[in-house]
Amino acid sequence: MLSKYIFYFLSSVAIYAALMVLISKKPIHSVLYLTLAFFAIAGHYILLNAQFLAVVHIIVYAGAIMVLFLFTVMLLNLNIEGEFPKKNIIKFAAVIVGGLILITLIGTFRTYDLEIIKNPTLNQIGLVKNLGKVLFKEYLLPFELCSILFLAAMVGAVMLGKKDIQ
Amino acid sequence: MPDAVQNLQMIPLNDYIFFCSALFAIGIIGVLIKRNALVIFMSVELMLNSANLLLAAFSAYRNDPAGQIFVFFIMVVAAAEVAIGLALLVMIYRSTHSIDINALNKLKW
Amino acid sequence: MTFKFLYDFSILTQAIDKAITGSMSPFWAMITEMTIIGVLILAFYAVVGLYLVYAERKVCAFMQNRVGPNRVGPWGFFQTIADLIKLLMKELIPIKAADKLLFNIAPFIVIIAGFMAIAAVPFAKGLHAVDFNIGVFYVMAVSSIGVIGILLAGWSSNNKYSLIGAMRSGAQIVSYELSVGMSLITIVILAGSMQLSTIVEGQHDLWFIFKGHVPAIIAFIVFLIAGTAETNRGPFDLAEAESELTAGFHVEYSGIKFAFFFLAEYMNMFIVASIAATVFLGGWMPFHIPGLEGFNHVMDYIPPFLWYFVKTAFVIFLMMWFKWTFPRLRIDQLLTLEWKYLLPINLFNILLMALMVLMGWYF
Numbered sequence: 001m002l003s004k005y006i007f008y009f010l011s012s013v014a015i016y017a018a019l020m021v022l023i024s025k026k027p028i029h030s031v032l033y034l035t036l037a038f039f040a041i042a043g044h045y046i047l048l049n050a051q052f053l054a055v056v057h058i059i060v061y062a063g064a065i066m067v068l069f070l071f072t073v074m075l076l077n078l079n080i081e082g083e084f085p086k087k088n089i090i091k092f093a094a095v096i097v098g099g100l101i102l103i104t105l106i107g108t109f110r111t112y113d114l115e116i117i118k119n120p121t122l123n124q125i126g127l128v129k130n131l132g133k134v135l136f137k138e139y140l141l142p143f144e145l146c147s148i149l150f151l152a153a154m155v156g157a158v159m160l161g162k163k164d165i166q
Numbered sequence: 167m168p169d170a171v172q173n174l175q176m177i178p179l180n181d182y183i184f185f186c187s188a189l190f191a192i193g194i195i196g197v198l199i200k201r202n203a204l205v206i207f208m209s210v211e212l213m214l215n216s217a218n219l220l221l222a223a224f225s226a227y228r229n230d231p232a233g234q235i236f237v238f239f240i241m242v243v244a245a246a247e248v249a250i251g252l253a254l255l256v257m258i259y260r261s262t263h264s265i266d267i268n269a270l271n272k273l274k275w
Numbered sequence: 276m277t278f279k280f281l282y283d284f285s286i287l288t289q290a291i292d293k294a295i296t297g298s299m300s301p302f303w304a305m306i307t308e309m310t311i312i313g314v315l316i317l318a319f320y321a322v323v324g325l326y327l328v329y330a331e332r333k334v335c336a337f338m339q340n341r342v343g344p345n346r347v348g349p350w351g352f353f354q355t356i357a358d359l360i361k362l363l364m365k366e367l368i369p370i371k372a373a374d375k376l377l378f379n380i381a382p383f384i385v386i387i388a389g390f391m392a393i394a395a396v397p398f399a400k401g402l403h404a405v406d407f408n409i410g411v412f413y414v415m416a417v418s419s420i421g422v423i424g425i426l427l428a429g430w431s432s433n434n435k436y437s438l439i440g441a442m443r444s445g446a447q448i449v450s451y452e453l454s455v456g457m458s459l460i461t462i463v464i465l466a467g468s469m470q471l472s473t474i475v476e477g478q479h480d481l482w483f484i485f486k487g488h489v490p491a492i493i494a495f496i497v498f499l500i501a502g503t504a505e506t507n508r509g510p511f512d513l514a515e516a517e518s519e520l521t522a523g524f525h526v527e528y529s530g531i532k533f534a535f536f537f538l539a540e541y542m543n544m545f546i547v548a549s550i551a552a553t554v555f556l557g558g559w560m561p562f563h564i565p566g567l568e569g570f571n572h573v574m575d576y577i578p579p580f581l582w583y584f585v586k587t588a589f590v591i592f593l594m595m596w597f598k599w600t601f602p603r604l605r606i607d608q609l610l611t612l613e614w615k616y617l618l619p620i621n622l623f624n625i626l627l628m629a630l631m632v633l634m635g636w637y638f
Contacts, residue, residue, distance in 0.1 A: 002301075002302055002305060003177065004177055007177050007181065011181075011185045014185070014189065015185070015188055015189065015192070018189055018192045018193070018212055019192060021192075021196065021205070021208055021209070021212065022192065022195065022196045022199060022200070022205070022209070026374070027202060027204045027205060028374070028377065028427075028430065029376065029377070030204075030205050030208055031208070032376075032377065032380070032427070034208050034211065034212070035423060037212065037215075038215065041215055041218075041219055044219055044222075044223075045219070045222055047177075048222055048223060048226040049226060050222050050225075050226060050234055051407060051408055051409055052408075052409055052412070053222055053234055053237055053238075055409055055412045055413050055416045056238065056241065056416075057218075057241070058416040058417065058419075058420070059412075059415065059416045059419060060241050060244075060245055061211075061215075061241075062416075062419070062420055062423065063416065063419035063420065063422075063452070064245065064419075064449070065211065065244070065245060065248050066423060067422055067423065067426065067445060067449055068248055068249065068252055069204070069207075069208070069248075069252070070423065070426045070427070070430070070445070071426075071442075071445060072204065072252045072255060072256065073204065073430075074426070074430055074438065074441070074442060075256070075442075076255075076256065076259050076265070090198075090199075091199050093198075094195055094198030094199045095195055095199075097194070097195075097198060098191045098192070098194045098195035098198065099191065101190075101191050101194055102187055102188060102190075102191035105183075105187040105190070105191070106183070106184055106187050109180070109183045109187070110180075127408050128408065128409055128412075128469060130231055131231055131234060131235065134231040134232070134235055135235055135238070138232075138235075139232075139235050142239060146238075146239060146242040149242060149243070149246055150242060150245070150246060152246075153245075153246035153247075153249050153250050154249070156249075156250050156253070157249040157250055157252075157253040160250070160253035160254060160256070160257055161253045161256060161257075
């Protein structure tokens with residue numbers, strides 16, 4: 001029973017925070033609300049017993065990506081309020097498009113008969129031991145490719161961030 | 167957590183789908199509504215996260231770790247994307263003194 | 276023995292759990308237990324924070340050949356309580372040009388980060404709020420949240436000193452987090468688990484710092500340096516460099532909000548020290564030497580929580596010693612130290628530890 005309440009609580013927090021990301025005028029408030037949304041999602045991972053994923057999520061998103069966003073906002077002094085508003089008609093159209101996509105997604109999935117495996121004798125797959133085994137046995141090549149991707153991103157970010165050296 | 171499995175069965179999988187779809191739609195609206203490149207990035211992050219959560223939910227309900235592995239790969243891509251994207255943003259700001267994406271329509275021929 | 280629970284707290288906690296679940300529905304029992312644990316941790320947080328401030332002032336005074344606080348109570352024992360009352364009574368000065376929401380929320384983010392980390396620390400046998408399967412990793416994750424609070428505090432104060440302090444602090448914490456994580460991973464390789472209770476149990480014959488000899492000692496030293504830097508203390512307190520930035524990110528805070536930052540700093544020190552004590556020095560595990568049965572039995576008579584607190588106090592003392600001995604680094608020296616020295620040493624150290632564990636070269 002409790003997990004059901006927690007699920008609805010976390011979901012409403014996440015959706016509220018996601019909406020506030022769009023509504024708030026200052027980018028730095030958006031960053032704060034996005035952090036809140038990420039924490040709600042981390043709570044969802046814990047609810048799914050994917051503890052390792054939850055912690056990685058907190059490290060990557062709250063610890064690294066959000067700090068990067070904050071740094072960018074602060075370094076460039078981007079916190080200008082109410083800058084470049086869009087026309088109301090465009091906003092209206094955008095909301096309609098988003099709503100249509102939501103309806104399409106939900107309508108598609110409603111008709112599916114989603115079968116849950118009723119006998120999960122052990123739901124331990126989210127624990128680090130099992131994940132590590134799968135990651136380093138079946139997905140070793142993608143894992144190594146990921147590290148190359150990271151290296152490329154790192155080099156690229158440093159190159160872009162440097163001031164021009166003639 | 168011995169009772170994690172029972173807890174899981176209490177929440178229908180459909181609820182996860184609805185929640186993640188809503189989050190995804192909010193992300194799309196954000197990309198369409200905003201002209202501030204920073205907030206557009208944040209909306210993209212929201213969309214990636216909703217996909218992540220749904221992958222993790224399917225993985226937990228169907229007892230298949232592959233879904234959770236893919237969440238890791240998506241996180242890697244997201245982190246790389248943010249690092250490069252923000253560096254680009256800084257570059258754009260240096261040359262145009264604005265992060266309005268409409269300032270970039272000069273790239274049109 | 277009547278004081279058996281001193282040696283195994285699970286007797287006490289299970290009795291309380293039975294009493295609570297027996298008297299109400301499972302839903303309310305869970306809520307009650309959560310509330311009790313929360314209140315206990317909160318009280319612990321406040322008391323430890325206050326007495327760390329007192330300890331720091333005394334240690335500092337002795338290092339500078341002074342007496343330190345000695346007026347309120349015997350040996351100035353109640354000095355920090357008087358300070359707290361003073362801070363509580365002070366006016367909260369609102370900043371006109373500040374971002375109200377962020378300005379008010381920032382101290383709480385810093386406090387919550389410390390609060391979450393302390394929940395995973397095993398204080399004694401069976402005295403452990405949450406025993407995560409990935410405890411070490413969890414502590415690393417939540418301790419990285421505090422930096423968001425610091426950055427927001429520095430930004431929202433709308434003051435150039437606080438902004439500079441926050442930027443420095445952010446750069447510092449993000450870089451030194453790597454070293455903290457990697458030095459802990461070195462020990463995780465030796466322990467074969469990330470669960471803090473398993474790590475402590477694994478040290479029943481010998482603490483990991485002795486068991487893993489060379490790589491473990493290197494990891495311990497790196498962890499102490501990086502941990503001190505992560506808490507913005509000691510020679511790494513650039514973020515609040517008093518002489519150049521007045522106080523860094525919390526210049527504009529007054530009264531109880533300032534006290535929150537102050538407490539959080541000391542609590543972070545306590546958390547770093549207790550993680551060091553748990554992972555490297557055996558946590559609540561008494562000092563055992565394999566082969567000396569009689570000696571081990573004598574050591575077992577000292578209650579586990581006493582072992583834990585003595586070890587933590589020892590590490591805290593090391594960190595204070597560190598602070599009052601070395602002069603402050605410059606920001607470029609700070610980043611050079613991390614990226615050009617600590618990180619390569621750490622990477623090499625992980626390889627060394629992995630080789631050692633594979634070949635069985637540990638005690």
